[in-house]
Amino acid sequence: MSFHTTLRAALFGISALALGVTAASADQLADVKAAGKLELATDMHYAPFDMLNNGTYEGVTKDLFDEVAKDLGVTPNYMDVPWTAELPGLEAGKFDMVIAPVTITPERLQRYTFTLPIADATVGLVKAASNDAIQKPEDLAGKNVGVQQGTAQEKQLQAYGDKIGGIEIKGYGTADEAYADLAAGRLDAVAGSSPNLAYLVKNRGDVFAPVQPAFGAPTYFAWVLRKDDASKSLADAVNQSILKMHEDGRLKAIQEKWFGAATDLPTEVPQN
Template sequence: MKNIKLFSLVMALVLVLAACGSNNNSAGGNNGGDSEGGGDNGGDTYKVGVDTTYPPFEFQEGGDYKGIDIDLINAIAEDQGFNIELKPMDFGGIIPAIQADQLDVAIAGMSITDDRKKKVDFSDPYFDAGLTLVVSKDNNDITKPEDLKGKVVAVKNGTTGADKAQELKDEVGIKEIRQFNDSPSMFQEVSNGNADVLIEDYPVIAYAIKSKDLGLKTVGDRLNGDQYGIAVKKGENQELLKMINEGLQNLRDNGKYDEIINTYLEGE
């Protein structure tokens, strides 16, 4: 009887020690177990802000996040040995979230501007974009900024398109600027005839028009020469920024960057 009790006591002790060992292993390191993409590279995990209403750069399909930005940040993370946790949110809230330490990184088709550089640090540019005017297919009256006089213009809140509309409002006499939190709502406003024109990044609207029957068309020349960058908190994440730039350059050198771009934008 004593032997049975002793055996039971020993087995209980073994189980307790095994459980303790398991807990120690799971607590060690930052493995990003609940991160979307990025896998487990054995390094730190960074929270990445994205706007998933922005194809071809970021969108959701079948429960998965896809797009140029998603593939690119995953590839950079793999190249540099860190993990990511995607945090989808409205574009207008991304920079404030970085400033509030709710995000470590942002990749959201974000144009590098002087105003934004006062708030965040940008990586090297990773995409050359540009704004364009977009009207309904049967609209032949608007082909240039001067044609916006007395018109209703739709824009996405917090974007360079919104900034451009404000700039043009006094210059050409825009009647009204309507702001939206996502691109599909902005597209619909023009398709329905509730707004005369919208201002959007050319690659975004070109992909949308090619992929779906939106009843829209681009007109005129590009309104500017935007470049997109990856953002981190200003003055506080230089080591992370260095990894992002090194990873981006490695992807350019080994052909992975072109492979990602050509997946979504043929001929770009």
């Protein structure tokens, strides 16, 4: 065998090995099953979806994804990550999925793979229970309203403020911080997704009251994966699990446990 033939064979072997590695890493579901676990990022300060109760993680997200993990046959590793670091961390490959409830938007659909919706995300407002001056969303023109920074809710609040003549918006790292300032009288209202606000009022109705009706357009929460070929297998498997939970009642039971009622959700990913 000549030197050139040997060299070509060696190069072919290296190329085949590289292709084999690429093929093996192009199926995220297979990788996850091989590892036996899923690395999952969420912000554990977003009740009732994600909460720390005496150091123990609980909430809607955990109940739902515990069921998904059972269906997939893997162990979920839940990581507490600030919201502003979650999507950049996903893109950097620091975890497999973001399971903090992420609002589906056209812009995000271009950049990420979304699962089927796991909850309603329509944006509303909450005020201090003692504040009789605010009866409807339009009454917040010129008022101070808090919202979690970097969220779709913040963008909708900005657009609504422009529509009614201006709102003084104050951004917070977590919704809990905004609620604390509202309770202390430093804000006139807080904007957030309807399920979060309903849970807040349900548990602290002596302090907070809803501002009716919700001002946002109907939107939904879902979970997020990277937008690449490798992620499709895992996204498909998660969606199959969510569909099973629709059919067997697990999704409804978890909604009723945390929200007090169940909401019909799309069984396809909304594209607008």
